[in-house]
Amino acid sequence: MNLADRLTASRLFLAPLFFVVFMWGGALGLSEGVIAVLLVVLFVCIELSDLFDGQAARRQGTVSSFGKLFDPFADVFARITYFVCFAHAGLMPVWILLIIIYREFCQLFLRMLLVERGIAMAARPGGKTKAVFYMLAGAASLAYWCFLGFGWFPIPEGTALLVVQILYVLAAFLAVASFADYLVQFRKLTRK
Numbered sequence: 001m002n003l004a005d006r007l008t009a010s011r012l013f014l015a016p017l018f019f020v021v022f023m024w025g026g027a028l029g030l031s032e033g034v035i036a037v038l039l040v041v042l043f044v045c046i047e048l049s050d051l052f053d054g055q056a057a058r059r060q061g062t063v064s065s066f067g068k069l070f071d072p073f074a075d076v077f078a079r080i081t082y083f084v085c086f087a088h089a090g091l092m093p094v095w096i097l098l099i100i101i102y103r104e105f106c107q108l109f110l111r112m113l114l115v116e117r118g119i120a121m122a123a124r125p126g127g128k129t130k131a132v133f134y135m136l137a138g139a140a141s142l143a144y145w146c147f148l149g150f151g152w153f154p155i156p157e158g159t160a161l162l163v164v165q166i167l168y169v170l171a172a173f174l175a176v177a178s179f180a181d182y183l184v185q186f187r188k189l190t191r192k
Contacts, residue, residue, distance in 0.1 A: 004057035004067055007049045011074040014049070015081035018042040022085040036146040043142055046078045047135050068120040069111060076104045079134050086141040091164055096172045100134075103175040110186050119189055126178035133174050137167035 001009065018039060020028075025035035053071060057063045080101060086092040114121055144164050147153045153160055 002057070002062040003060060004053045004062055005070060007053035007056060008067070008071050008074045010049045011046050011078040014042050014046050015078040018046070018078075019081050019085060022082075023088070032149045036149060039142060040146070043082065043138065046082075047139075050075055050078075050131070050135075068122055069115065072111070072123070073108065075131065076108065079138065080104065082138050082142075083134075086138070086145070089141075089145055091141045091144060091161075092137070092168055093165070096168045099172045100175050103179045107179055107182055110182065114186065114189065117190065121182075121185060121189065124178065124181055124185060126174070126181045130171065130174040130178040133167065133171040137164065137171045140164045140167050 021030070021035055021038045021042065025038070026032075030038070050071075053067075057067050083092055083097050083100060087094050087097045111121065141164050144160050147160065148157075
């Protein structure tokens with residue numbers, strides 16, 4: 001495994017750890033402060049690994065078809081994990097979680113169909129924008145959840161929750177729009 005693949009694979013270990021700390025940190029004897037710090041560190045590591053794995057692959061000349069498939073899988077694995085946590089906490093609307101899950105599974109299926117034909121489609125610009133909004137919605141949810149635990153908000157609590165909800169709606173919209181773009185590209189590639 002090259003550096004890029006190791007960075008990508010790290011998300012497969014960090015995401016379940018995030019889930020365990022989020023769901024059972026208190027039962028494991030961790031204080032609210034320790035839980036909040038661990039979750040922030042895990043979230044940042046997950047997102048930074050997504051940022052740096054592609055850069056490492058390009059810098060080292062190790063961009064591969066495997067990496068093009070492994071990276072989006074690890075992204076979905078990690079983001080669905082923390083979205084499930086935030087939906088469980090009541091921060092993410094369940095209907096948005098369902099839209100995102102449907103979108104991601106459908107896209108992974110289309111990627112498998114392309115692989116069967118020997119085609120590995122790279123990320124599309126719309127997908128990258130969607131990923132940024134997934135990250136923003138996740139970060140806003142984590143910040144809200146941490147502030148809620150400590151009872152301190154830099155802005156009114158209702159406003160903070162509204163910002164989180166708006167980011168989720170934008171993420172869902174971008175998820176659907178980027179999937180539509182992916183379908184167009186899929187059809188172009190399968191016609192050739």
